[in-house]
Amino acid sequence: MTKNILMCEPKYFDIEYEINPWMKLTDQPSDLTAEEQWHKLLGIYTNELGWNVKFIDPVKHLPDMVFATDCCLMLDGKIMLSKFRYPERRPESERYKQWFIDNGFNKIKQTSNFFEGGGDTMVCGQKIIAGYGFRSQLESHKELEDYFSREVISLKIVDPFFYHLDTSLTVLSDDTIAFYPGAIDEPSQELLRSKIPNCIEATLEEAQGFGLNAVSDGKTIVTSDANQSLIEKYRQAGFTVIPTPILEFRKSGGGVKCLTLELRS
């Protein structure tokens, strides 16, 4: 299945502030390595998979704009724009909103509660799986339900290292996910297992390698190359896996999925 993707080049990608435990002002990413890893990912999308990729211009001093998935959830051509928890990231919403308008996407709404787009939401079949706690507020899930008319499975995130749900959970197909259970509370783990037919479990170490921050078209999974064991689990479940180096972005708390916004029209 061909995907339409929006990405933002890491031209101004730096650690200018610390808003999650991965980020350290004293541990700056290498510009060269970040550019290399990002271009390699882009090459996988366009050359290997034949997906369509569009680009938004990066903005100086908005270093996290590179994590395009965080700007919104787009589904059925409708956009729910993010309202970022931290003031440092709030100006990103306007930039992305303008890009959507300029590119003909006009159904745009913004939540009134904190909501961080694809960072905290994924689409699984007809359902939306959504996280809350560190960034998005639970109240935003009701707003999503009303706007998209889809069931929202709300999961409470409890580990600050996995502040966004997409760092600990990935949707692999309409009925299969992979997740690190320790990132969410026990009732949320149970809820997930009751709602999703196939749940592959990952270890803490696998989650730390950002192998759960993945993009899948239902058959092929693009993910971090850091954990061979998780890649094997994906393969054993019947998926084709394209591993790629991405850990320069972990210095900011991000990976493959964070760099990738799906334009679902």
Ligand code: ARG
């Ligand atoms: N530094 C960014 C932040 O803390 C990283 C966001 C990564 N995005 C994601 N979808 N996990 O907000």
